[in-house]
Amino acid sequence: MTAVTSSRVVPADVSDMSSCARIALFAATVWEVSAVRAALPDAATRTVGGRRVVVGSAGEREYWLVRTGVGHEQAAQASGWLFHQQRFHLAVSTGFACALVPAEIGGLLVGHEVLSMPANGDAGPEPLGVPGPERDSFLAFACGRIAGARIGPFLSVDRIVGRAADKREYARVTGAMGLDMESAALARESQRAQVPFVIARTVSDLLDEDLPLDFNLFLTAAGWLAGAGTVLAAPWRLRGLGRLRRQSRLAADRLTEFFRGYMTAMAVHHRPHRTTELA
Ligand SMILES: C[C@H]1O[C@@H](n2cnc3c(N)ncnc32)[C@H](O)[C@@H]1O
Numbered sequence: 001m002t003a004v005t006s007s008r009v010v011p012a013d014v015s016d017m018s019s020c021a022r023i024a025l026f027a028a029t030v031w032e033v034s035a036v037r038a039a040l041p042d043a044a045t046r047t048v049g050g051r052r053v054v055v056g057s058a059g060e061r062e063y064w065l066v067r068t069g070v071g072h073e074q075a076a077q078a079s080g081w082l083f084h085q086q087r088f089h090l091a092v093s094t095g096f097a098c099a100l101v102p103a104e105i106g107g108l109l110v111g112h113e114v115l116s117m118p119a120n121g122d123a124g125p126e127p128l129g130v131p132g133p134e135r136d137s138f139l140a141f142a143c144g145r146i147a148g149a150r151i152g153p154f155l156s157v158d159r160i161v162g163r164a165a166d167k168r169e170y171a172r173v174t175g176a177m178g179l180d181m182e183s184a185a186l187a188r189e190s191q192r193a194q195v196p197f198v199i200a201r202t203v204s205d206l207l208d209e210d211l212p213l214d215f216n217l218f219l220t221a222a223g224w225l226a227g228a229g230t231v232l233a234a235p236w237r238l239r240g241l242g243r244l245r246r247q248s249r250l251a252a253d254r255l256t257e258f259f260r261g262y263m264t265a266m267a268v269h270h271r272p273h274r275t276t277e278l279a
């Protein structure tokens with residue numbers, strides 16, 4: 001049951017939140033959300049203010065998982081909304097990413113700061129990061145316990161980058177390690193709400209990989225037909241789609257494994273940091 005007081009929503013089934021840390025997990029699509037959800041102990045869907053949130057807990061940490069939708073605008077909206085509902089100790093931008101360094105499909109990329117690249121291609125503002133003790137615990141777990149995990153800056157852009165040449169150019173200009181479409185907006189909203197911020201994504205496509213379709217055509221409702229048209233016009237590309245499907249399945253499995261490990265380790269070894277009083 002959930003008690004609502006003014007614009008705040010207080011989970012009535014968590015009796016003593018003063019000893020508990022609350023962690024927001026943001027993922028863009030249903031596939032990414034399911035991968036994270038599979039790791040969440042006792043996950044239950046709640047409807048809060050008309051939006052669906054998956055809530056689960058392990059040890060003294062409560063996890064709120066939200067599907068943002070793809071891109072900056074939707075990510076800003078969903079995270080701005082969530083931060084208005086509750087106070088959080090950590091926000092995690094999660095899901096899939098394009099590697100901007102040599103990597104393996106399913107490899108874990110961990111980001112402590114994010115750059116954004118505006119449409120005109122000019123270098124964006126300074127990298128944005130929001131530090132905090134729960135972020136440090138997260139980074140220590142990811143980098144100390146996950147073999148092959150890489151830590152570095154992310155780049156957020158406003159489109160799906162499908163050409164290997166473009167990926168290499170982004171890598172060269174920014175020095176970023178991974179690329180996605182939501183982290184910059186999530187970091188900005190986290191900073192505004194003073195919630196420590198971290199990125200943890202698994203690689204769904206590689207630096208030197210050309211995607212078989214212009215997926216941007218699928219991103220708007222009006223674009224669905226155009227996208228379908230691309231497939232019809234070039235059916236041999238479906239083989240590439242099969243490959244992508246396999247890659248995202250692997251990336252999803254690795255994401256589940258990562259969060260299982262993280263949530264278990266945090267429940268067993270780490271009491272929450274209580275530098276910030278929870279509402
Ligand atoms: C497709 C979803 O996964 C991330 N993502 C994974 N690969 C790419 C790429 N090549 N270009 C842009 N975003 C990508 C984005 O964050 C988006 O939400």
